[in-house]
Amino acid sequence: MTDRRRINGPPSGTRPAVFASSLKSASGDATERPRRHRQPNELRKIFLKTGLIPSASGSAYLEYEPSASLAAARSSPQSLIPPSSALKLACTVHGPKPLPRSATFSPNLVLTTHVKYAPFAARQRKGHIRDASERDLGVHLETALRGVIVAERWPKSGLEITITILEAEDDRWWGDAPDSHDAPWGMMNVLAGCITAASAAIADARIDCLDLVAGGVAAIVSDDAVAEEGSSSTPKLMLDTDPAEHKSILSACVVAYMPARDEITEIWLKGDHSKASLGVDDSSLGHEALIDGAINAARGAHTVLVEAVLESAERYAGLSSSDS
Amino acid sequence: MASTLPTLAIPGQRLAPVSSYAAGPGTHVQNANIYASIAGPVLVNPASSKTAKSTLSVSRSPLRKAAPAASPSAPKSTAPGPSKPRYNTLPAVDSIVLARVTRVQKRQATVSILVVLDESASNNKSGPQPTTTTTTPTGGSSDNDNIEAILSSAANPENHSNSDELRFQALIRKEDVRAVEKDRVVMDEMFRVGDIVRGTVISLGDQSFYYLTTARNDLGVVMARSEAGNMMFPVSWKEMRDPVTGAAELRKVARPF
Secondary structure (H helix, E strand, O other), X not given: OOOOXXXXXXXXXXXXXXXXXXXXXXXXXXXXXXXXXXXXXXXXXXXXXXXXXXXXXXXXXXXXXXXXXXXXXXXXXXXXXXXXXXXXXEEEEEEEEEOOOOOOXXXXXXXXXXXXXXXXXXXXXXXXXXXXXXXXXXXXXHHHHHOOEOHHHOXXXXXXEEEEEEEOXXXXXXXXXOOOOOOOHHHHHHHHHHHHHHHHHHHHOOOOEOOOOEEEEEEEEEOHHHHHHOOOOOEEEEEOOOHHXXXXXXXXXXXXXXXXXXXXXXXXEEEOOOOOOOOOOOOOOOHHHHHHHHHHHHHHHHHHHHHHHHHHHHXXXXXXXXXX | OOOOOOOEEOOOOEEEEOOOEEEOOOEEEEOOEEEEOOOEEEEEEOOOOOOOOXXXXXXXXXXXOOOOOOOOOOHHHHOOOOOOOOOOOOXXXXXXXXEEEEEEOOOEEEEEEEEEOOHHHHHOOOOOHHHHOOOOOOOOOXXXXXXXXXXXXXXXXXXXXXXXXXXXXXXXXXXXXXXXXXXXXXXXXXXXXOOEEEXXXXXXXXXXXXEEEOOOOOOEEEXXXXXOOOEOEEXXXXXXXXXOOOOEEEOOEOOOO
16 A cells, blocks of 8 residues: 555656757767858748649648758768758648638638648657647648638638648657656647748649748747856847757747738747847847747748748649740 | 739739729628638620720639630630539529428428529520430530439439438428419429429528529429439429330420420
Protein backbone atom coordinates (compact mmCIF):
# COMPACT_ATOMS: atom_id res chain seq x y z
CA MET A 1 0.00 0.00 0.00
CA THR A 2 1.48 3.30 -1.08
CA ASP A 3 1.38 6.37 1.05
CA ARG A 4 -1.18 8.62 -0.54
CA ARG A 5 -0.47 11.60 1.69
CA ARG A 6 3.01 12.22 0.50
CA ILE A 7 4.57 12.61 -2.86
CA ASN A 8 6.45 9.43 -3.38
CA GLY A 9 9.44 8.89 -5.49
CA PRO A 10 9.31 6.42 -8.27
CA PRO A 11 9.46 2.80 -7.12
CA SER A 12 12.70 2.14 -8.93
CA GLY A 13 15.65 4.36 -9.51
CA THR A 14 15.69 6.80 -12.37
CA ARG A 15 18.44 8.44 -14.25
CA PRO A 16 18.47 12.14 -14.96
CA ALA A 17 17.93 13.10 -18.54
CA VAL A 18 21.11 14.07 -20.34
CA PHE A 19 20.69 16.63 -23.05
CA ALA A 20 23.02 16.84 -25.95
CA SER A 21 23.56 20.52 -25.33
CA SER A 22 25.11 19.88 -21.91
CA LEU A 23 27.52 17.27 -23.15
CA LYS A 24 31.11 18.34 -23.41
CA SER A 25 32.20 17.23 -26.80
CA ALA A 26 34.78 14.54 -26.34
CA SER A 27 35.53 13.91 -29.96
CA GLY A 28 35.45 17.55 -30.85
CA ASP A 29 32.64 17.41 -33.37
CA ALA A 30 29.84 16.36 -31.12
CA THR A 31 26.31 17.52 -31.74
CA GLU A 32 26.14 21.23 -31.83
CA ARG A 33 23.31 23.66 -32.05
CA PRO A 34 22.74 24.73 -35.64
CA ARG A 35 23.79 28.27 -36.28
CA ARG A 36 22.05 30.94 -38.20
CA HIS A 37 24.09 31.81 -41.25
CA ARG A 38 21.65 34.34 -42.57
CA GLN A 39 21.67 38.04 -41.92
CA PRO A 40 19.22 39.17 -39.21
CA ASN A 41 16.90 40.56 -41.87
CA GLU A 42 17.36 37.77 -44.38
CA LEU A 43 14.52 35.33 -44.91
CA ARG A 44 14.73 31.71 -45.84
CA LYS A 45 13.87 31.01 -49.45
CA ILE A 46 10.27 29.97 -49.98
CA PHE A 47 8.96 27.51 -52.52
CA LEU A 48 5.30 28.09 -53.29
CA LYS A 49 3.25 26.48 -56.02
CA THR A 50 -0.49 26.50 -56.65
CA GLY A 51 -2.87 24.08 -58.28
CA LEU A 52 -1.18 20.84 -57.29
CA ILE A 53 -4.35 19.11 -56.08
CA PRO A 54 -6.74 18.73 -59.02
CA SER A 55 -9.83 17.72 -57.04
CA ALA A 56 -9.80 20.88 -54.95
CA SER A 57 -11.00 24.19 -56.32
CA GLY A 58 -7.76 25.73 -55.15
CA SER A 59 -4.57 24.43 -53.62
CA ALA A 60 -1.05 25.46 -52.73
CA TYR A 61 2.14 23.83 -51.51
CA LEU A 62 4.69 25.72 -49.47
CA GLU A 63 8.17 24.76 -48.45
CA TYR A 64 10.93 26.66 -46.66
CA GLU A 65 14.52 26.33 -47.68
CA PRO A 66 16.30 24.00 -45.25
CA SER A 67 18.76 25.84 -43.04
CA ALA A 68 22.44 25.55 -43.88
CA SER A 69 23.05 23.09 -41.05
CA LEU A 70 20.25 20.84 -42.22
CA ALA A 71 21.50 20.94 -45.78
CA ALA A 72 24.99 20.06 -44.57
CA ALA A 73 23.64 17.22 -42.42
CA ARG A 74 21.76 15.85 -45.38
CA SER A 75 24.76 15.86 -47.67
CA SER A 76 27.11 14.31 -45.13
CA PRO A 77 25.10 12.72 -42.34
CA GLN A 78 26.84 12.54 -38.98
CA SER A 79 23.85 11.60 -36.95
CA LEU A 80 20.50 10.02 -37.57
CA ILE A 81 18.82 13.00 -35.96
CA PRO A 82 18.42 15.94 -38.28
CA PRO A 83 19.72 19.12 -36.64
CA SER A 84 16.71 21.22 -37.58
CA SER A 85 13.63 21.01 -39.71
CA ALA A 86 12.12 23.10 -42.45
CA LEU A 87 8.45 23.83 -42.88
CA LYS A 88 6.51 21.94 -45.53
CA LEU A 89 2.76 22.19 -45.86
CA ALA A 90 -0.06 21.68 -48.31
CA CYS A 91 -3.24 23.73 -48.38
CA THR A 92 -6.50 22.89 -50.13
CA VAL A 93 -9.55 25.08 -50.63
CA HIS A 94 -12.90 23.41 -51.24
CA GLY A 95 -15.82 25.50 -52.26
CA PRO A 96 -17.79 27.62 -52.50
CA LYS A 97 -20.23 24.84 -51.73
CA PRO A 98 -23.65 24.73 -50.13
CA LEU A 99 -23.89 24.91 -46.40
CA PRO A 100 -24.95 21.79 -44.55
CA ARG A 101 -28.66 21.41 -44.06
CA SER A 102 -28.50 22.11 -40.36
CA ALA A 103 -26.80 25.46 -40.83
CA THR A 104 -28.77 28.66 -40.53
CA PHE A 105 -29.12 31.15 -43.37
CA SER A 106 -25.98 33.14 -43.96
CA PRO A 107 -25.80 36.03 -46.41
CA ASN A 108 -22.00 35.72 -46.37
CA LEU A 109 -19.40 33.12 -47.11
CA VAL A 110 -18.89 30.85 -44.13
CA LEU A 111 -15.20 30.15 -43.65
CA THR A 112 -13.95 27.04 -41.91
CA THR A 113 -10.29 26.28 -41.41
CA HIS A 114 -8.65 23.05 -40.41
CA VAL A 115 -4.98 22.75 -39.61
CA LYS A 116 -3.62 19.28 -39.08
CA TYR A 117 -0.10 18.06 -38.48
CA ALA A 118 0.74 14.85 -40.23
CA PRO A 119 1.62 12.18 -37.65
CA PHE A 120 5.24 12.35 -38.76
CA ALA A 121 5.43 16.13 -39.04
CA ALA A 122 7.11 16.93 -35.74
CA ARG A 123 9.70 15.19 -33.59
CA GLN A 124 6.92 14.27 -31.23
CA ARG A 125 4.40 12.10 -33.01
CA LYS A 126 0.99 13.70 -33.47
CA GLY A 127 -2.29 11.89 -33.08
CA HIS A 128 -4.91 11.59 -35.75
CA ILE A 129 -7.37 13.77 -33.87
CA ARG A 130 -6.66 17.46 -33.88
CA ASP A 131 -5.25 18.56 -30.55
CA ALA A 132 -5.50 21.92 -28.84
CA SER A 133 -2.56 23.49 -30.64
CA GLU A 134 -3.88 22.49 -34.03
CA ARG A 135 -7.31 23.91 -33.25
CA ASP A 136 -5.59 27.05 -32.02
CA LEU A 137 -3.74 27.39 -35.31
CA GLY A 138 -7.02 26.92 -37.14
CA VAL A 139 -8.63 29.78 -35.25
CA HIS A 140 -5.65 32.05 -35.85
CA LEU A 141 -5.73 31.23 -39.55
CA GLU A 142 -9.45 31.89 -39.74
CA THR A 143 -9.09 35.36 -38.24
CA ALA A 144 -6.22 36.08 -40.60
CA LEU A 145 -8.26 35.13 -43.66
CA ARG A 146 -11.63 36.48 -42.66
CA GLY A 147 -10.40 40.03 -42.98
CA VAL A 148 -9.20 39.40 -46.51
CA ILE A 149 -12.04 37.56 -48.18
CA VAL A 150 -14.90 39.57 -49.63
CA ALA A 151 -17.47 37.38 -47.94
CA GLU A 152 -20.63 39.14 -49.05
CA ARG A 153 -20.06 38.10 -52.66
CA TRP A 154 -20.76 34.47 -51.79
CA PRO A 155 -24.12 34.21 -50.07
CA LYS A 156 -25.35 30.90 -48.70
CA SER A 157 -22.10 29.11 -49.31
CA GLY A 158 -19.22 27.73 -47.34
CA LEU A 159 -15.50 27.63 -47.92
CA GLU A 160 -13.37 24.96 -46.36
CA ILE A 161 -9.65 25.47 -46.00
CA THR A 162 -7.64 22.45 -44.98
CA ILE A 163 -3.95 22.58 -44.25
CA THR A 164 -1.81 19.52 -43.78
CA ILE A 165 1.57 20.18 -42.24
CA LEU A 166 4.02 17.66 -43.58
CA GLU A 167 7.05 18.95 -41.72
CA ALA A 168 6.79 21.38 -38.84
CA GLU A 169 9.29 23.77 -37.39
CA ASP A 170 10.97 22.79 -34.15
CA ASP A 171 10.00 24.62 -31.02
CA ARG A 172 13.61 24.55 -29.85
CA TRP A 173 16.78 22.71 -30.63
CA TRP A 174 16.17 19.01 -30.03
CA GLY A 175 19.27 18.68 -27.86
CA ASP A 176 18.24 21.41 -25.47
CA ALA A 177 16.79 20.98 -22.05
CA PRO A 178 13.42 22.64 -21.56
CA ASP A 179 13.91 26.01 -19.93
CA SER A 180 11.98 29.02 -18.79
CA HIS A 181 11.87 30.63 -22.19
CA ASP A 182 10.08 27.64 -23.58
CA ALA A 183 7.04 28.24 -25.69
CA PRO A 184 5.78 26.73 -28.91
CA TRP A 185 7.85 29.10 -31.02
CA GLY A 186 7.70 26.78 -33.99
CA MET A 187 3.93 27.19 -34.13
CA MET A 188 4.37 30.83 -35.04
CA ASN A 189 6.48 29.98 -38.06
CA VAL A 190 3.92 27.34 -38.99
CA LEU A 191 1.12 29.91 -38.75
CA ALA A 192 2.98 32.33 -40.99
CA GLY A 193 3.45 29.58 -43.54
CA CYS A 194 -0.20 28.59 -43.27
CA ILE A 195 -1.32 32.16 -43.95
CA THR A 196 0.87 32.53 -47.01
CA ALA A 197 -0.10 29.16 -48.44
CA ALA A 198 -3.81 29.65 -47.74
CA SER A 199 -3.69 33.02 -49.44
CA ALA A 200 -2.21 31.46 -52.56
CA ALA A 201 -4.77 28.65 -52.51
CA ILE A 202 -7.68 31.08 -52.13
CA ALA A 203 -6.40 33.12 -55.05
CA ASP A 204 -6.09 29.87 -57.00
CA ALA A 205 -9.73 29.07 -56.19
CA ARG A 206 -10.79 32.51 -57.52
CA ILE A 207 -12.42 33.65 -54.31
CA ASP A 208 -12.66 37.41 -54.11
CA CYS A 209 -10.01 38.90 -51.83
CA LEU A 210 -9.06 42.41 -50.89
CA ASP A 211 -5.39 41.60 -51.19
CA LEU A 212 -2.93 38.75 -51.04
CA VAL A 213 -2.29 38.37 -47.34
CA ALA A 214 1.13 37.16 -46.33
CA GLY A 215 2.42 35.86 -43.03
CA GLY A 216 5.69 36.89 -41.45
CA VAL A 217 7.55 36.14 -38.25
CA ALA A 218 10.03 38.23 -36.33
CA ALA A 219 11.59 37.46 -32.96
CA ILE A 220 13.79 39.07 -30.39
CA VAL A 221 16.51 36.61 -29.49
CA SER A 222 19.43 36.85 -27.14
CA ASP A 223 22.46 36.01 -29.18
CA ASP A 224 23.99 32.90 -27.71
CA ALA A 225 27.47 33.66 -29.04
CA VAL A 226 27.62 36.70 -26.84
CA ALA A 227 25.87 34.96 -23.99
CA GLU A 228 28.55 32.34 -23.76
CA GLU A 229 31.14 35.03 -23.20
CA GLY A 230 29.23 35.90 -20.13
CA SER A 231 28.52 39.49 -19.43
CA SER A 232 26.10 41.06 -21.85
CA SER A 233 23.63 39.11 -23.94
CA THR A 234 22.35 41.69 -26.34
CA PRO A 235 18.88 40.93 -27.57
CA LYS A 236 18.51 41.29 -31.29
CA LEU A 237 15.64 41.50 -33.68
CA MET A 238 15.68 38.72 -36.26
CA LEU A 239 13.31 38.04 -39.11
CA ASP A 240 12.06 34.56 -39.94
CA THR A 241 13.74 32.88 -37.00
CA ASP A 242 14.31 29.17 -36.97
CA PRO A 243 13.80 28.31 -33.27
CA ALA A 244 16.36 25.53 -33.46
CA GLU A 245 19.07 28.05 -34.18
CA HIS A 246 18.63 30.18 -31.11
CA LYS A 247 19.34 29.46 -27.49
CA SER A 248 16.61 31.64 -26.17
CA ILE A 249 13.88 33.48 -27.96
CA LEU A 250 12.57 36.24 -25.72
CA SER A 251 9.51 37.13 -27.73
CA ALA A 252 8.16 36.54 -31.17
CA CYS A 253 5.45 38.01 -33.31
CA VAL A 254 3.57 36.73 -36.32
CA VAL A 255 1.39 38.96 -38.47
CA ALA A 256 -0.91 38.48 -41.43
CA TYR A 257 -0.31 41.55 -43.51
CA MET A 258 -1.90 43.03 -46.62
CA PRO A 259 0.80 45.10 -48.35
CA ALA A 260 -1.45 46.89 -50.84
CA ARG A 261 -3.61 48.32 -48.08
CA ASP A 262 -1.01 48.37 -45.32
CA GLU A 263 -3.34 46.54 -42.98
CA ILE A 264 -2.86 43.74 -40.49
CA THR A 265 -5.60 41.14 -40.20
CA GLU A 266 -4.04 38.94 -37.57
CA ILE A 267 -1.37 39.53 -34.98
CA TRP A 268 0.03 37.12 -32.44
CA LEU A 269 2.66 38.28 -29.99
CA LYS A 270 4.18 35.93 -27.52
CA GLY A 271 6.90 36.22 -24.91
CA ASP A 272 8.33 38.98 -22.79
CA HIS A 273 11.31 41.09 -23.66
CA SER A 274 10.68 43.91 -21.21
CA LYS A 275 13.37 42.68 -18.84
CA ALA A 276 15.94 42.24 -21.56
CA SER A 277 18.75 44.73 -21.34
CA LEU A 278 18.57 46.67 -24.52
CA GLY A 279 21.63 47.23 -26.59
CA VAL A 280 22.79 50.63 -27.70
CA ASP A 281 22.16 50.02 -31.36
CA ASP A 282 18.66 48.61 -30.83
CA SER A 283 17.37 51.43 -28.72
CA SER A 284 13.83 51.04 -30.05
CA LEU A 285 13.51 47.36 -29.34
CA GLY A 286 9.88 47.41 -28.33
CA HIS A 287 6.71 45.81 -29.49
CA GLU A 288 6.50 48.12 -32.44
CA ALA A 289 9.92 47.14 -33.65
CA LEU A 290 8.90 43.52 -33.33
CA ILE A 291 5.70 44.07 -35.29
CA ASP A 292 7.55 46.08 -37.91
CA GLY A 293 10.00 43.24 -38.26
CA ALA A 294 7.19 40.76 -38.75
CA ILE A 295 5.65 43.05 -41.36
CA ASN A 296 8.95 43.21 -43.20
CA ALA A 297 9.11 39.44 -43.18
CA ALA A 298 5.55 39.33 -44.53
CA ARG A 299 6.51 41.74 -47.30
CA GLY A 300 9.24 39.34 -48.26
CA ALA A 301 6.83 36.43 -48.34
CA HIS A 302 4.42 38.55 -50.37
CA THR A 303 6.88 38.84 -53.25
CA VAL A 304 6.93 35.04 -53.49
CA LEU A 305 3.15 34.95 -53.21
CA VAL A 306 2.76 37.40 -56.10
CA GLU A 307 4.91 35.25 -58.35
CA ALA A 308 3.00 32.08 -57.43
CA VAL A 309 -0.41 33.67 -58.02
CA LEU A 310 0.70 35.20 -61.31
CA GLU A 311 1.84 31.76 -62.37
CA SER A 312 -1.57 30.39 -61.40
CA ALA A 313 -3.35 33.12 -63.34
CA GLU A 314 -1.23 32.53 -66.43
CA ARG A 315 -1.85 28.81 -66.36
CA TYR A 316 -5.53 29.42 -65.82
CA ALA A 317 -5.88 31.95 -68.59
CA GLY A 318 -4.11 29.68 -71.02
CA LEU A 319 -1.18 32.04 -71.35
CA SER A 320 1.36 29.66 -69.91
CA SER A 321 2.98 28.99 -73.25
CA SER A 322 3.42 32.68 -73.97
CA ASP A 323 6.69 34.43 -73.29
CA SER A 324 5.97 36.24 -70.08
CA MET B 1 -5.79 57.03 -67.87
CA ALA B 2 -2.07 57.54 -68.05
CA SER B 3 -1.22 54.13 -66.63
CA THR B 4 -1.87 51.18 -68.89
CA LEU B 5 -3.87 48.25 -67.69
CA PRO B 6 -2.04 45.01 -66.98
CA THR B 7 -2.96 41.89 -68.94
CA LEU B 8 -3.12 39.77 -65.82
CA ALA B 9 -4.15 41.04 -62.44
CA ILE B 10 -3.64 39.60 -58.98
CA PRO B 11 -5.74 40.34 -55.90
CA GLY B 12 -4.92 43.69 -54.39
CA GLN B 13 -3.44 45.12 -57.56
CA ARG B 14 -4.53 48.65 -58.35
CA LEU B 15 -6.03 48.77 -61.83
CA ALA B 16 -7.44 52.22 -62.48
CA PRO B 17 -9.16 55.16 -60.79
CA VAL B 18 -12.95 55.09 -60.66
CA SER B 19 -13.00 58.34 -62.61
CA SER B 20 -12.01 56.54 -65.79
CA TYR B 21 -13.70 53.14 -65.41
CA ALA B 22 -16.63 51.49 -63.67
CA ALA B 23 -15.89 48.52 -61.44
CA GLY B 24 -17.15 45.19 -62.76
CA PRO B 25 -17.04 41.62 -61.48
CA GLY B 26 -13.79 40.50 -59.92
CA THR B 27 -12.87 43.95 -58.72
CA HIS B 28 -13.50 46.14 -55.72
CA VAL B 29 -13.25 49.83 -55.05
CA GLN B 30 -11.19 51.41 -52.33
CA ASN B 31 -10.18 55.06 -51.98
CA ALA B 32 -11.65 55.88 -55.39
CA ASN B 33 -9.47 53.28 -57.07
CA ILE B 34 -10.44 50.01 -58.65
CA TYR B 35 -8.50 47.06 -57.30
CA ALA B 36 -8.54 43.50 -58.60
CA SER B 37 -9.97 40.97 -56.17
CA ILE B 38 -9.23 37.77 -58.07
CA ALA B 39 -6.33 36.65 -60.21
CA GLY B 40 -6.99 36.56 -63.90
CA PRO B 41 -7.03 38.45 -67.18
CA VAL B 42 -8.27 42.02 -67.10
CA LEU B 43 -11.20 42.74 -69.38
CA VAL B 44 -12.66 46.04 -70.50
CA ASN B 45 -16.27 46.05 -71.62
CA PRO B 46 -16.85 49.14 -73.72
CA ALA B 47 -19.54 51.48 -72.55
CA SER B 48 -22.99 51.00 -74.00
CA SER B 49 -23.57 54.71 -74.31
CA LYS B 50 -21.33 57.73 -74.75
CA THR B 51 -21.92 59.04 -71.27
CA ALA B 52 -21.28 55.82 -69.39
CA LYS B 53 -17.83 54.60 -68.45
CA SER B 54 -16.31 51.35 -69.67
CA THR B 55 -16.57 48.53 -67.19
CA LEU B 56 -13.37 47.05 -65.89
CA SER B 57 -13.53 43.46 -64.72
CA VAL B 58 -11.26 40.54 -63.96
CA SER B 59 -12.34 37.40 -65.74
CA ARG B 60 -13.10 34.32 -63.72
CA SER B 61 -12.97 32.10 -66.77
CA PRO B 62 -10.21 31.72 -69.33
CA LEU B 63 -9.99 34.19 -72.18
CA ARG B 64 -12.49 33.68 -74.95
CA LYS B 65 -12.29 34.27 -78.64
CA ALA B 66 -13.90 37.63 -78.15
CA ALA B 67 -10.56 39.12 -77.22
CA PRO B 68 -10.82 42.05 -74.84
CA ALA B 69 -10.04 45.42 -76.22
CA ALA B 70 -7.58 46.03 -73.44
CA SER B 71 -5.24 43.21 -74.33
CA PRO B 72 -4.78 42.91 -78.07
CA SER B 73 -1.44 41.28 -77.27
CA ALA B 74 -3.05 38.07 -76.09
CA PRO B 75 -3.35 35.93 -79.20
CA LYS B 76 -3.09 32.73 -77.18
CA SER B 77 -6.68 33.13 -76.10
CA THR B 78 -7.87 31.34 -79.22
CA ALA B 79 -6.48 28.10 -77.87
CA PRO B 80 -7.98 27.44 -74.47
CA GLY B 81 -6.25 24.10 -74.57
CA PRO B 82 -6.01 21.93 -71.52
CA SER B 83 -7.08 24.59 -69.01
CA LYS B 84 -10.49 23.37 -68.00
CA PRO B 85 -13.09 25.94 -67.04
CA ARG B 86 -14.25 25.68 -63.48
CA TYR B 87 -17.67 26.86 -62.48
CA ASN B 88 -17.39 28.26 -59.06
CA THR B 89 -20.01 30.83 -59.91
CA LEU B 90 -22.92 30.90 -57.53
CA PRO B 91 -26.56 30.93 -58.59
CA ALA B 92 -27.84 34.48 -58.41
CA VAL B 93 -31.22 35.97 -59.09
CA ASP B 94 -31.99 35.78 -62.84
CA SER B 95 -29.18 33.38 -63.61
CA ILE B 96 -30.13 30.40 -65.75
CA VAL B 97 -29.26 27.02 -64.28
CA LEU B 98 -29.47 23.41 -65.25
CA ALA B 99 -30.72 21.20 -62.47
CA ARG B 100 -31.69 17.60 -61.91
CA VAL B 101 -35.01 16.70 -60.32
CA THR B 102 -34.45 14.76 -57.13
CA ARG B 103 -37.94 14.67 -55.68
CA VAL B 104 -41.45 15.47 -56.90
CA GLN B 105 -44.14 16.34 -54.39
CA LYS B 106 -47.69 17.61 -54.78
CA ARG B 107 -46.80 21.25 -54.25
CA GLN B 108 -43.18 21.42 -55.31
CA ALA B 109 -40.30 19.66 -56.96
CA THR B 110 -36.85 19.50 -55.41
CA VAL B 111 -33.92 19.85 -57.78
CA SER B 112 -30.18 20.00 -57.34
CA ILE B 113 -28.35 22.56 -59.40
CA LEU B 114 -25.75 21.08 -61.71
CA VAL B 115 -24.51 24.06 -63.65
CA VAL B 116 -24.96 27.79 -63.49
CA LEU B 117 -24.84 28.74 -67.14
CA ASP B 118 -22.30 31.39 -67.93
CA GLU B 119 -23.85 34.78 -68.46
CA SER B 120 -21.88 35.52 -71.57
CA ALA B 121 -22.90 32.16 -73.02
CA SER B 122 -26.56 32.74 -72.30
CA ASN B 123 -26.65 36.35 -73.43
CA ASN B 124 -25.21 36.09 -76.91
CA LYS B 125 -27.03 33.00 -78.07
CA SER B 126 -24.73 32.16 -80.93
CA GLY B 127 -25.83 28.60 -81.21
CA PRO B 128 -24.12 26.60 -78.48
CA GLN B 129 -27.09 26.67 -76.15
CA PRO B 130 -29.33 24.13 -77.93
CA THR B 131 -26.56 21.57 -77.65
CA THR B 132 -27.85 20.87 -74.20
CA THR B 133 -31.18 19.71 -75.53
CA THR B 134 -30.07 17.61 -78.46
CA THR B 135 -28.15 14.44 -78.14
CA THR B 136 -25.82 15.27 -81.02
CA PRO B 137 -23.13 17.69 -79.94
CA THR B 138 -22.65 20.46 -82.44
CA GLY B 139 -19.10 21.15 -81.42
CA GLY B 140 -19.40 24.16 -79.19
CA SER B 141 -16.63 25.69 -77.18
CA SER B 142 -14.94 23.80 -74.41
CA ASP B 143 -17.38 25.19 -71.85
CA ASN B 144 -20.30 23.53 -73.49
CA ASP B 145 -18.42 20.28 -73.89
CA ASN B 146 -17.97 20.41 -70.20
CA ILE B 147 -21.65 21.03 -69.61
CA GLU B 148 -22.46 18.04 -71.76
CA ALA B 149 -20.12 15.93 -69.73
CA ILE B 150 -21.81 17.08 -66.54
CA LEU B 151 -25.25 16.48 -67.97
CA SER B 152 -24.58 13.07 -69.43
CA SER B 153 -23.12 11.91 -66.15
CA ALA B 154 -26.03 13.45 -64.28
CA ALA B 155 -28.67 11.92 -66.56
CA ASN B 156 -27.20 8.51 -65.95
CA PRO B 157 -29.33 6.85 -63.28
CA GLU B 158 -26.28 5.28 -61.68
CA ASN B 159 -24.92 8.66 -60.65
CA HIS B 160 -28.08 9.94 -59.05
CA SER B 161 -27.35 9.37 -55.45
CA ASN B 162 -23.86 10.75 -55.21
CA SER B 163 -22.72 14.24 -54.33
CA ASP B 164 -26.13 15.80 -53.89
CA GLU B 165 -24.90 17.33 -50.65
CA LEU B 166 -22.16 19.08 -52.61
CA ARG B 167 -24.66 20.77 -54.92
CA PHE B 168 -26.94 23.67 -54.29
CA GLN B 169 -30.53 22.55 -53.76
CA ALA B 170 -33.49 24.38 -55.21
CA LEU B 171 -37.27 24.19 -55.25
CA ILE B 172 -39.68 24.63 -58.12
CA ARG B 173 -43.00 25.47 -56.55
CA LYS B 174 -46.21 24.43 -58.26
CA GLU B 175 -47.18 27.99 -59.13
CA ASP B 176 -43.76 28.66 -60.71
CA VAL B 177 -43.90 25.82 -63.19
CA ARG B 178 -45.69 27.63 -66.01
CA ALA B 179 -47.14 31.02 -66.70
CA VAL B 180 -50.66 29.96 -67.72
CA GLU B 181 -53.26 27.84 -65.93
CA LYS B 182 -51.17 27.88 -62.80
CA ASP B 183 -53.94 26.36 -60.70
CA ARG B 184 -54.26 23.28 -62.91
CA VAL B 185 -50.65 22.23 -62.63
CA VAL B 186 -50.15 18.63 -61.58
CA MET B 187 -46.54 18.22 -60.56
CA ASP B 188 -46.42 14.57 -61.62
CA GLU B 189 -47.25 15.63 -65.18
CA MET B 190 -44.54 18.27 -65.21
CA PHE B 191 -41.39 16.64 -63.82
CA ARG B 192 -40.13 13.21 -62.94
CA VAL B 193 -37.17 12.31 -60.79
CA GLY B 194 -34.01 12.32 -62.89
CA ASP B 195 -35.14 14.90 -65.44
CA ILE B 196 -32.74 17.68 -66.35
CA VAL B 197 -34.49 21.02 -66.09
CA ARG B 198 -33.47 24.44 -67.30
CA GLY B 199 -34.78 27.09 -64.96
CA THR B 200 -34.07 30.59 -63.80
CA VAL B 201 -33.50 31.64 -60.22
CA ILE B 202 -36.19 33.88 -58.78
CA SER B 203 -34.92 34.02 -55.20
CA LEU B 204 -31.98 32.97 -53.09
CA GLY B 205 -34.61 31.46 -50.87
CA ASP B 206 -34.12 30.28 -47.34
CA GLN B 207 -31.23 28.57 -45.62
CA SER B 208 -31.35 25.43 -47.70
CA PHE B 209 -33.17 26.02 -51.00
CA TYR B 210 -33.01 28.40 -53.89
CA TYR B 211 -36.27 29.04 -55.75
CA LEU B 212 -36.44 28.35 -59.46
CA THR B 213 -39.09 29.04 -62.04
CA THR B 214 -39.73 27.41 -65.39
CA ALA B 215 -42.55 29.77 -66.36
CA ARG B 216 -41.09 30.68 -69.74
CA ASN B 217 -41.16 29.00 -73.11
CA ASP B 218 -37.44 28.33 -73.17
CA LEU B 219 -37.45 26.88 -69.66
CA GLY B 220 -38.49 23.44 -68.54
CA VAL B 221 -37.35 19.86 -69.02
CA VAL B 222 -34.49 19.56 -71.48
CA MET B 223 -33.54 15.91 -70.99
CA ALA B 224 -35.71 13.10 -69.73
CA ARG B 225 -35.85 9.34 -69.77
CA SER B 226 -39.07 7.41 -70.29
CA GLU B 227 -40.41 4.67 -68.06
CA ALA B 228 -38.55 2.23 -70.30
CA GLY B 229 -35.33 4.13 -69.67
CA ASN B 230 -34.84 5.59 -73.12
CA MET B 231 -33.91 9.20 -73.76
CA MET B 232 -37.03 10.96 -75.02
CA PHE B 233 -37.50 13.71 -77.58
CA PRO B 234 -39.91 16.59 -77.23
CA VAL B 235 -43.01 16.68 -79.41
CA SER B 236 -44.93 19.58 -77.90
CA TRP B 237 -44.70 22.02 -75.02
CA LYS B 238 -46.14 19.42 -72.68
CA GLU B 239 -45.27 16.08 -74.19
CA MET B 240 -42.17 14.00 -74.84
CA ARG B 241 -41.98 10.73 -76.70
CA ASP B 242 -39.90 7.61 -76.39
CA PRO B 243 -38.25 6.85 -79.74
CA VAL B 244 -38.21 3.07 -79.12
CA THR B 245 -41.59 2.26 -77.64
CA GLY B 246 -43.40 5.30 -79.02
CA ALA B 247 -45.03 5.95 -75.69
CA ALA B 248 -45.71 9.58 -74.83
CA GLU B 249 -45.15 11.10 -71.42
CA LEU B 250 -46.19 14.44 -70.03
CA ARG B 251 -43.57 17.02 -69.12
CA LYS B 252 -43.20 20.77 -68.97
CA VAL B 253 -40.88 20.85 -71.97
CA ALA B 254 -38.43 23.62 -72.70
CA ARG B 255 -38.44 24.99 -76.19
CA PRO B 256 -35.49 23.21 -77.77
CA PHE B 257 -34.24 26.14 -79.85
